[in-house]
Amino acid sequence: MATTEALPDSPAIRVRGLTKSITTPSHRVDILRGLDFDVPRGQFIAIMGPSGSGKSTLLGLLAGLDNPTAGSILLDGEEIVGLSEDSLALLRGRKLGFVFQSYQLIPTLTAEENVLLPAELSGATGNPERRAKELLDSVGLAERRDHYPVQLSGGEQQRVALARAFMLAPPILMADEPTGNLDSTNGQHVLELLLTMNRQEKTTLVLVTHDTQLAARADRRLILRDGVIVTDELGSTHD
Ligand SMILES: Nc1ncnc2c1ncn2[C@@H]1O[C@H](COP(=O)(O)OP(=O)(O)OP(=O)(O)O)[C@@H](O)[C@H]1O
Ligand SMILES: [Mg+2]
Known part of the structure; x- marks a missing residue:
């Protein structure tokens, strides 16, 4: 399959007329009603x-x-609406990291094996073991790499999930309330790690959050x- 290289001037994300409705026999729910916005790279x-x-x-x-029900989504200049499942999986592997509120680690794999998983699934070459160790070190869990998720606290599990999301150095990271299940100390730690990646690696960061203090650290707030x-x-209203 031909891969389209990212256009240098294209924003990280371009959304046009994005609409999502759900129809049931009795009624229709309009969840998103025609959104338009761009997210510049590194924002x-x-x-x-x-x-x-x-x-x-x-x-x-x-x-x-x-x-979506209608509309267009370009990631790094590539349209994702209408792509086949296989093409989408490839594109996600190249461009996207994702972090969930509920961590979503694989319970039967150790911390290190969880972090290595994206490299294994994508058949990445090089030295994924070394990168996994470096990432676990950078999230402060070098000593815990052989632990299983059940042996880790919520904050530790979320840091493993962050290391996993960064394994393939994605240009875009999306996170849905990644600090929602954490206390404020652990939430702060996870936010600092995200901010470091955003600044050092110029990762575009899309963060869904209810936390106004956390959102105040962002370059931009979309409500x-x-x-x-x-x-x-x-x-940023607070730095
Ligand atoms: N599959 C579905 N069928 C019917 N309604 C749905 C479906 N998925 C989402 N919705 C509705 O769409 C609306 C938006 O849901 P969504 O989960 O995106 O909200 P949210 O902003 O993330 O909320 P929260 O802050 O509680 O996580 C809600 O009213 C929800 O009930
Ligand atoms: Mg939600």
């Missing part, structure tokens, strides 16, 4: 809004985990309400 954008406003639905669409963007605010 840290926080997506906020009340429960049910469409944040997770939007992130799932951006990651190609769900299909959804009933499936539309009601606020698009630039500037």
